[in-house]
Amino acid sequence: MNQIQALKDILSDDTLENVLILPHNMPDGDTLGSCIGLYFLVKHFNKRGYIVLNDGIPSNLSFLFDDEVRCLTSKEVEHLDFDVSIAVDSGETKLFEDRLSLFKRGKTRVNIDHHKTNSFFADINIIEVEASSTGEIVAQLFEAYDCPLCKRSAEGLYAAIVTDTGSFKYSNTRPLTFEISKKLMEMGFDFNRLNVEIFQNKSYEKLLLLNRVFETLKLYVDGKCAVIKLSKELIEQLALTEYDTDGIVEFVRDIKGVEVVIFIRHLNGEAHKVSMRSKYDFDVSEVATAFKGGGHMKAAGFKIDEKIEEIEAKIVEAIESKFGL
Amino acid sequence: MNQIQALKDILSDDTLENVLILPHNMPDGDTLGSCIGLYFLVKHFNKRGYIVLNDGIPSNLSFLFDDEVRCLTSKEVEHLDFDVSIAVDSGETKLFEDRLSLFKRGKTRVNIDHHKTNSFFADINIIEVEASSTGEIVAQLFEAYDCPLCKRSAEGLYAAIVTDTGSFKYSNTRPLTFEISKKLMEMGFDFNRLNVEIFQNKSYEKLLLLNRVFETLKLYVDGKCAVIKLSKELIEQLALTEYDTDGIVEFVRDIKGVEVVIFIRHLNGEAHKVSMRSKYDFDVSEVATAFKGGGHMKAAGFKIDEKIEEIEAKIVEAIESKFGL
CATH class of the missing domain: 3.10.310.30 (Diaminopimelate Epimerase; Chain A, domain 1)
Structure with a gap:
């Protein structure tokens, strides 16, 4: 069955409520930005997303988070049941080993990634090796699901793309990367601030x-x-x-x-x-x-x-x- | 009269032959890449373009030139008559002072630029202050004139955009910049080589x-x-x-x-x-x-x-x- 349709079916199920969203350890812009995108994607389906991470967030990426979109620790969500758990930008489960038991508690497990070494460890595996970044895949999910972008989701996904492509300099950049970036930019997030925070912030x-x-x-x-x-x-x-x-x-x-x-x-x-x-x-x-x-x-x-x-x-x-x- | 149409009319005139193309002094990626684009644009109209520069080319941009597309010195073209002369990416004529008399020898003088301080010094002035780069303007001329891009023209124009926007990091970047970049990339020039030559080449x-x-x-x-x-x-x-x-x-x-x-x-x-x-x-x-x-x-x-x-x-x-x- 088509994996993208499978995820849509799950997200469309009105009986489901809580979605666990897991960035990988030592998080980078792609995993964090993609998690933010997914947070808003599941919100569109009336689900509550929980981004869970025990590592710190690199200082040049902390601007992506605020009171609305936060990273919670394992401890803060241990009382919750998860209907769906989504591993983001992780080729294998050892990249979130500290939260593996949490991931397994999800009734349906999802794996969204672009690494060619991905081990297809979940029930639903959305793996696109040609994508510059996991953010590029998530942006395509917004389109496939007819889910409108907002400023925050666009900012997260743009941050994901721009960090994983070295600001469009690496050879994982493809024409579609530009097409998606255009759409994200059109959402009107603070483009200058994002680039200053990410790239002009060396200590x-x-x-x-x-x-x-x-x-x-x-x-x-x-x-x-x-x-x-x-x-x-x-x-x-x-x-x-x-x-x-x-x-x-x-x-x-x-x-x-x-x-x-x-x-x-x-x-x-x-x-x-x-x-x-x-x-x-x-x-x-x-x-x-x-x-x-x-x-x-x-x-x-x-x-x-x-x-x-x-x-x-x-x-x-x-x-x-x-x-x- | 519409300046873009005015340039098209001139370029479409079958009695005209030689076009002088002038980058500014201490040339950067935008002026040089845009000149390469214009070289192919005028070629499409069966004109012969001469890119003339007395300064040296920065080493990280020399890969843009070869035997087909060269920079000539003033001396090498002094025997020629020019039907059209085009100043590229220059807000004022003092940016090509050493070649000003050459510029003036053009029967029709053109000024293509994106600096808001541009002094409209020519007969035809195509100035778009909102454009990230002069390369972005020239790319739009290709479209306006139904002129097909080739690998070389796309490479030059992409180099122009990518250098003037700091690889899409500066606030002159706009959604259209991404749309144009996508089309340029689709022409299939060596994307990795371009980025390595321009950005990964610090001595x-x-x-x-x-x-x-x-x-x-x-x-x-x-x-x-x-x-x-x-x-x-x-x-x-x-x-x-x-x-x-x-x-x-x-x-x-x-x-x-x-x-x-x-x-x-x-x-x-x-x-x-x-x-x-x-x-x-x-x-x-x-x-x-x-x-x-x-x-x-x-x-x-x-x-x-x-x-x-x-x-x-x-x-x-x-x-x-x-x-x-």
């Missing part, structure tokens, strides 16, 4: 961090491979949280000539997280797989328990060999 | 410069005003050209809490160039006017012959007073 501390990380930059393979490192000492010195390093690996990727960038970040003990990004056709997921990690062609990573210098040497060797050296 | 030297300029950053007015400086010494030490500093003032504007940023750059002797950018409603053009400069509400500047520290003190005073301090 001074983050720029300072960028400066210090830049000092660790080493170029390999004739400048095609860049390595940056964030040591335990620097993390402590700058009192960094996980989110503070967002965007740094992309910043280095954008150096002219660099085709692949490796970011090695201290986690705890000897554990380090390695993030890789590429620009053109270099498949970083292959390198990540060799180190028991995973990801996409242009964005992948893994965790490893070794000294930072040893990790650097090993990865550079793997990269060089992929470059045929 | 290592530029990042180094950013690092050094960041060290000069001072915050005023509770962090609402940021000042960065580029001294003669640093310019010489890093062997910088004018283009190398592109984007630096925007980078600092994007610090959280900063509403206005001032960039003071040494020119020669005691001459300095001051560039100002704002984020929300702070009108920097008012400050620039007080120093005999000009510009837009969110981007303005002026030149001044004083010592760098004295300039800083004076501007900070002007900014503070505008903040009511």
Whole structure:
């Protein structure tokens, strides 16, 4: 049965009431913005949506929420029964592991996502791999269900699209992305505010961090491979949280000539997280797989328990060999 | 008479042959991309377009040109007669002063632009202040004239739009910008390459410069005003050209809490160039006017012959007073 029709049938059932909406852990603009869209979509069907998240919201996305549309914690909804639960932008259930039992309490479980690795873990799976973002899929649901957009839903969905496409710069952008963005913008949300909040809101501390990380930059393979490192000492010195390093690996990727960038970040003990990004056709997921990690062609990573210098040497060797050296 | 029809009539005149197409000095993506669009537009009318520029092309835009579509120098076209000359993205003729006599040699002179300060200096003036970019205007001419786009013209016009809107982040973006961008993207130019070339191509030297300029950053007015400086010494030490500093003032504007940023750059002797950018409603053009400069509400500047520290003190005073301090 058509999955989009199946969800419509469920939402149209007048006996149903509460809908659980789950963003993934370490939420980004796509998962949060899509949840906001879904909140208004289910409201249109006279359902009450509950967006539930135990992680914090990145500061540049907090403007999306207010007293009307809030994120609740698991604890705040534990007394409720859910007729429908919707996982949003999650390829697999481990991306909301802390709320998995909550998700399972939904009588019908729904999975809306655009990751090609999605494991179809729900009763209704609306997966569109070609979509730039889950927000783009949700925007299409509004159209398919003849559900009018409002300023808030349009703002959420636009935020979802614009963050996942790097403001229409990444190759997941397609003509339909522009068509949908036009319709969303026409709803008249504060376009300037959204872009300032999301993109023009780097903390001074983050720029300072960028400066210090830049000092660790080493170029390999004739400048095609860049390595940056964030040591335990620097993390402590700058009192960094996980989110503070967002965007740094992309910043280095954008150096002219660099085709692949490796970011090695201290986690705890000897554990380090390695993030890789590429620009053109270099498949970083292959390198990540060799180190028991995973990801996409242009964005992948893994965790490893070794000294930072040893990790650097090993990865550079793997990269060089992929470059045929 | 309708200016768009007037240009069509001229272009449809079979007795005409050569069209001069003039980008403005220190060319940006909008002027160059729009010129490429116009090159193909006039070709559709069986005219030969000559894009003439004596300045260099910024390295991140050079991919737009090749053997088919080239920029010629004034010298290379001095033997030619021009039936039509078109100034592109220039609010006034001093923006192509070095080629003004060439422009005047055109029997019919055309001015296509989106700056609200445009002085309507030509015979035919196609000025659309609401357009995000001149590229957006030229794209509309293709439609008005029933002229089919090709990959190259679409690529040029998309480059024009995407650079002038900061990849759809600036408030000059409108719903029509997305509609046009969709049509351009559908022509199938290499979307990933365009975005990599334009946006993911920062030179290592530029990042180094950013690092050094960041060290000069001072915050005023509770962090609402940021000042960065580029001294003669640093310019010489890093062997910088004018283009190398592109984007630096925007980078600092994007610090959280900063509403206005001032960039003071040494020119020669005691001459300095001051560039100002704002984020929300702070009108920097008012400050620039007080120093005999000009510009837009969110981007303005002026030149001044004083010592760098004295300039800083004076501007900070002007900014503070505008903040009511």
